Amino acid sequence: QVQLVESGGGLAQAGGSLRLSCAASGVTFKNFAMGWFRQAPGKEREFVAAINWSGGSTDYADSVKGRFTISRDNAKNTVYLQMSSLKPEDTAVYYCAARGFTLSFFPKDYPHWGQGTQVTVSS
Numbered sequence: 677q678v679q680l681v682e683s684g685g686g687l688a689q690a691g692g693s694l695r696l697s698c699a700a701s702g703v704t705f706k707n708f709a710m711g712w713f714r715q716a717p718g719k720e721r722e723f724v725a726a727i728n729w730s731g732g733s734t735d736y737a738d739s740v741k742g743r744f745t746i747s748r749d750n751a752k753n754t755v756y757l758q759m760s761s762l763k764p765e766d767t768a769v770y771y772c773a774a775r776g777f778t779l780s781f782f783p784k785d786y787p788h789w790g791q792g793t794q795v796t797v798s799s
Contacts, residue, residue, distance in 0.1 A: 677702045678701075679701045679702050680698055680772050680773070680774060680789060680790035681698065681791070682696060682698045682770065682771065682791065682792060682793040683793060684696040684697050684793060685794045685795045686794075687796045687797075687798065688762050688795070688796070688797050688798070689762075689797070689798055690762060690764055690798065691761060692762050692797075693758070693760045694759045694795060695756060695757070695759070696756065696759065698710065698754065698755045698756075699754050700753045700754070700755070701753065703788070705753040706730075707776065707777060708776060709775050709777055709778055709779040709780070710746075710755040710774055710779075711723065711724075711725065711727075711773045711786055712725045712726070712746060712770060712772055712773075713770070713771045713773060714766075715769050715771070716767060716769075719768075721783050723781045723783070724737055724740055724757070725746040727755065727779060728777065728778055731747065731750075735781070744757060744758065744759050744760070759795070762795075762797045764797045764798065764799045766797050767795060767796050767797050769792040769795075770792060770793050770795050771789055771791075771792045772789075772790045773786035773788060773789045774787075
C-alpha cells in the first residue's frame with residue numbers, strides 16, 4: 677500500500693523560505709514521478725511542481741517558477757519542495773502525489789496522495 681507523508685509546513689513571513697518533504701513507502705519510489713499540488717480555502721487544487729522518476733525532468737507552475745525548486749532523493753524515497761521568496765498567496769495546504777514514471781500537471785493523473793501539510797505565509 678502506497679503511503680505518502682508530507683512534512684515541513686508551517687508559518688513563514690513573506691520573503692521567507694520553507695522546505696517541504698514527502699516520504700514515500702510501499703512503493704518502488706524510483707519508478708514514480710512525483711508532484712506537488714496546493715489548495716487554498718475556497719479554491720481548486722492546483723499544480724505547483726513535478727519531477728519525473730529520475731529527477732532529470734521538472735516543471736513548475738508559472739506562479740512559483742524561479743522561487744520554488746522540486747528535487748528528489750531516490751535513496752531516501754523522498755521528494756522535496758524548497759520554497760523561497762514566499763508570498764501570502766502561497767498560503768495553502770500542500771499535497772504530494774505519485775504516479776508512474778512521467779510527470780503530469782493534472783491532479784486526476786495521480787492515483788496516490790498524501791494527507792497534506794499547511795503552509796501559511798504572513799505579510
